[in-house]
């Protein structure tokens with residue numbers, strides 16, 4: 061039996077483990093981290109062993125739809141994780157050769173163009189800039205007055221080689237120092253897929269807002285609570301939050317900001333621009349932006365069910381998963397699901413959900429590989445598949461993993 065539960069993603073990317081002894085020291089959010097509503101949350105799932113008295117609770121705010129760990133690992137625990145496992149497993153020490161993919165570079169640059177910012181001297185700050193892919197996109201678009209900060213030393217060094225003197229090796233808490241150093245508040249400050257990693261997003265938002273010049277804008281890109289894979293929301297602990305349009309809007313409103321959502325992002329992300337006055341986005345191509353929508357009760361419930369359903373005993377999907385996943389991938393890349401989707405759906409119809417449990421172990425690995433995304437909510441994502449791949453890695457134990465889900469508690473067992 062494992063004495064820790066593990067958040068699983070790709071072995072090269074990340075891994076957070078904690079024991080019950082750790083959980084005892086995880087403090088609770090006393091209000092919704094997005095809209096600040098008190099006692100408006102409900103428990104979606106609990107993460108822990110059946111024997112644990114204390115578990116990590118995944119909550120949903122019934123006012124704004126925000127999904128979050130109610131007692132997440134605290135900031136020092138998370139920082140330790142990023143400075144050790146995350147960086148180590150991602151090969152951060154060898155980032156010299158990293159060249160940003162074109163698809164990664166265009167997003168912020170495209171948003172800035174759609175927002176109508178043509179003055180190439182505008183000061184722009186990337187908070188959590190990584191190796192600097194988004195900064196590269198802006199640079200190539202002509203914006204040269206760009207700065208970045210990055211918590212990971214390795215990444216900050218890599219970005220600093222590309223942008224000498226413009227990258228600072230610290231987190232959001234210290235960005236007022238950049239304003240002091242450069243002598244200017246910023247026109248645009250953005251966080252691209254960073255805010256969902258931060259323990260208290262409101263702190264980060266408030267700090268950023270304090271470094272903005274009059275008429276400046278904040279851009280926040282995060283996974284969308286509706287589009288994000290359920291397996292991520294349940295088990296991928298580096299993401300401490302899953303935002304809805306309503307929760308982002310509510311977060312901004314706490315500090316006097318309105319917002320619009322950009323139409324150019326991925327289906328599973330929200331790209332949000334915050335501003336104090338409408339005049340700040342006067343030049344924007346408004347056809348490219350939409351207003352925040354309040355999530356209906358039905359939509360909020362749909363998210364709740366999406367995350368909870370695969371793990372509950374009465375699920376019509378699988379409640380017990382057990383197989384030797386080391387045989388699944390054989391080191392090959394995963395096949396595309398579209399090729400077999402039709403065939404698999406007919407297979408599902410024939411054998412039925414209940415029988416699926418026992419039949420899964422007998423069907424061919426190639427079927428199982430494509431079947432899993434279907435049974436886990438028809439989420440065909442790399443993340444879902446990676447969940448299996450973990451056990452195929454050198455980090456895994458030699459035991460055959462068994463994962464049981466009882467009464468909304470997700471437990472990892474080794475049989």
Ligand SMILES: [Zn+2]
Pocket residue numbers: 092093094095096097121122123124125126307
């Ligand atoms: Zn809320």
